[in-house]
Amino acid sequence: MRKIFAIFTLTAAIAFVVSPIVSPGFAGFSPDQFPVPQNDPPIQPAGWAFSIWGVIYLWLIASSLFGLLKRDDDPDWHPARPWLTVSLIVGAAWIPVAQISPLWATVLIWIMWATAVVALLRTPDFDQWWLRVPVGLYAGWLTAASSVATAILLTGYGATPVLPIHAMFVIVALGLSTLILRRINAPSYALAVIWALAGIIAANLGADRVLMIILSAVGILLLAVPAVVQMLPPQKRPA
Numbered sequence: 001m002r003k004i005f006a007i008f009t010l011t012a013a014i015a016f017v018v019s020p021i022v023s024p025g026f027a028g029f030s031p032d033q034f035p036v037p038q039n040d041p042p043i044q045p046a047g048w049a050f051s052i053w054g055v056i057y058l059w060l061i062a063s064s065l066f067g068l069l070k071r072d073d074d075p076d077w078h079p080a081r082p083w084l085t086v087s088l089i090v091g092a093a094w095i096p097v098a099q100i101s102p103l104w105a106t107v108l109i110w111i112m113w114a115t116a117v118v119a120l121l122r123t124p125d126f127d128q129w130w131l132r133v134p135v136g137l138y139a140g141w142l143t144a145a146s147s148v149a150t151a152i153l154l155t156g157y158g159a160t161p162v163l164p165i166h167a168m169f170v171i172v173a174l175g176l177s178t179l180i181l182r183r184i185n186a187p188s189y190a191l192a193v194i195w196a197l198a199g200i201i202a203a204n205l206g207a208d209r210v211l212m213i214i215l216s217a218v219g220i221l222l223l224a225v226p227a228v229v230q231m232l233p234p235q236k237r238p239a
Helices: 002-022 047-070 078-098 102-121 132-156 162-183 187-204 210-231
Strands: none
Touching: 002 047, 002 078, 047 132, 047 187, 078 102, 078 132, 102 132, 102 162, 132 162, 132 187, 162 187, 162 210, 187 210
């Protein structure tokens, strides 16, 4: 069964990576996809921030391939695989759905997030660069992306005031990130959320949205501290 799931995970990862290649790709919802057009939503990161997907795609493929070739029957790798496989299968369908329905895309991205987080929490302490780091990047970006999608969906369907609602979902992303980082040592998870927050700051520079800039900057500082602490080598007990 473990070997079968290793194959499933690699297959799902390939499907996930192929999806943006066979579709127009995704860099945020189009303004006209909503009853209230979302032109330059405050919470949406700058376009360059979405380039993190290139790193995530390649690393997930490498991880899944390594897992199949070297850890296909490893009992410590297995607990994460079913959850990661489900997340990647949903993710393979996400871009086509997002181009049709922001509502269903938002539902799906929360499913992707939840299953990715469970997978992250079940990764072993060894082979971190092969499993925990790529899954952490993936789950971290989804933490930000799910909050972004929900905020834009709400204001796209008429919820107001826009700026406080979008700011609230930055706080939601930070709250979720803090809870997860208390459960697991995963600096890559924090770094992905920090990348998204940096993209939000960049998108709001020059606009009259100081709240988003300050909130995102504070979030970066709050997440950078545990990320740095988790990257430090553990202290040895005195002899």
